[in-house]
Amino acid sequence: MAVSNVDRADEQPRAGGTGTERGGAEGSVLVVDDDPTVSEVVAGYLERAGFTVRLAADGPAGLRAAEEHRPDLMVLDLMLPGMDGLEVCRRLRARESGGGRSGGESGDRPVPVIMLTARGDEDDRILGLEVGADDYVTKPFSPRELVLRVRSVLRRAQAGAPSGAPQGGPRLAVAGLTLDPAARRVHKEGRELALTLREFDLLAYFLRHPGQVCDRERLMREVWGWDFGDLSTVTVHVRRLRGKIEDDPGSPQLIQTVWGAGYRFDAAPQAGTAQAGGAEDGRA
Numbered sequence: 001m002a003v004s005n006v007d008r009a010d011e012q013p014r015a016g017g018t019g020t021e022r023g024g025a026e027g028s029v030l031v032v033d034d035d036p037t038v039s040e041v042v043a044g045y046l047e048r049a050g051f052t053v054r055l056a057a058d059g060p061a062g063l064r065a066a067e068e069h070r071p072d073l074m075v076l077d078l079m080l081p082g083m084d085g086l087e088v089c090r091r092l093r094a095r096e097s098g099g100g101r102s103g104g105e106s107g108d109r110p111v112p113v114i115m116l117t118a119r120g121d122e123d124d125r126i127l128g129l130e131v132g133a134d135d136y137v138t139k140p141f142s143p144r145e146l147v148l149r150v151r152s153v154l155r156r157a158q159a160g161a162p163s164g165a166p167q168g169g170p171r172l173a174v175a176g177l178t179l180d181p182a183a184r185r186v187h188k189e190g191r192e193l194a195l196t197l198r199e200f201d202l203l204a205y206f207l208r209h210p211g212q213v214c215d216r217e218r219l220m221r222e223v224w225g226w227d228f229g230d231l232s233t234v235t236v237h238v239r240r241l242r243g244k245i246e247d248d249p250g251s252p253q254l255i256q257t258v259w260g261a262g263y264r265f266d267a268a269p270q271a272g273t274a275q276a277g278g279a280e281d282g283r284a
Contacts, residue, residue: 059083
């Protein structure tokens with residue numbers, strides 16, 4: 001079954017839930033969408049997959065719902081009444097990064113966001129990633145595909161480390177950056193950076209593979225866990241990450257573009273800190 005459109009207008013709990021539950025066996029998902037049909041179909045598939053689902057029908061209601069009962073993940077439609085999905089995501093990320101903490105004042109990790117966008121609207125997809133969405137699904141979409149994406153994003157959010165890397169592990173310190181894999185926190189010259197789930201995983205992967213040229217397919221496979229997808233996702237996340245770790249994002253010194261091949265992280269680890277990398281073959 002493919003779902004074609006998404007839009008709706010009031011927050012309400014799913015049958016079988018109170019609207020205040022933190023989640024079922026698989027976790028809790030907040031679906032922000034103003035189309036009742038799409039909301040019910042998506043919620044039904046997620047519930048059958050073991051998730052607790054809460055619904056919000058417009059942007060302000062979605063923000064209130066996320067603040068009152070923090071979900072494990074948000075499925076967010078781009079086109080919403082009252083406040084569009086881009087602004088919802090932007091405000092959610094700003095709230096989480098208040099005071100510079102990547103998890104917000106409560107110390108929680110940022111809520112992963114999967115954005116629903118119209119097929120062919122590449123600018124909208126890129127804007128969604130720019131404001132902090134972790135993934136997107138284009139319409140029309142299969143609810144089963146959405147469930148798989150939800151599980152994939154949550155698996156990475158809960159793993160605490162990028163694929164191929166052990167849980168926790170030594171802190172990495174490079175060029176004024178300090179990354180703590182266990183706490184999922186990054187500091188630049190003593191100031192904590194507010195990174196999204198994917199940004200953190202991407203930086204951790206670069207730090208563990210210094211000097212290696214990584215093409216976008218490899219990054220999508222190793223960081224996102226996808227064997228296929230829109231490679232502009234990687235491009236946007238690299239640009240966002242540069243904006244947070246580089247002194248001059250317009251002239252990056254750490255994440256170098258190797259034209260026609262991919263990206264390379266250039267920096268020698270500081271003395272007395274762990275040096276990661278070298279475990280892979282360095283293929284581009």
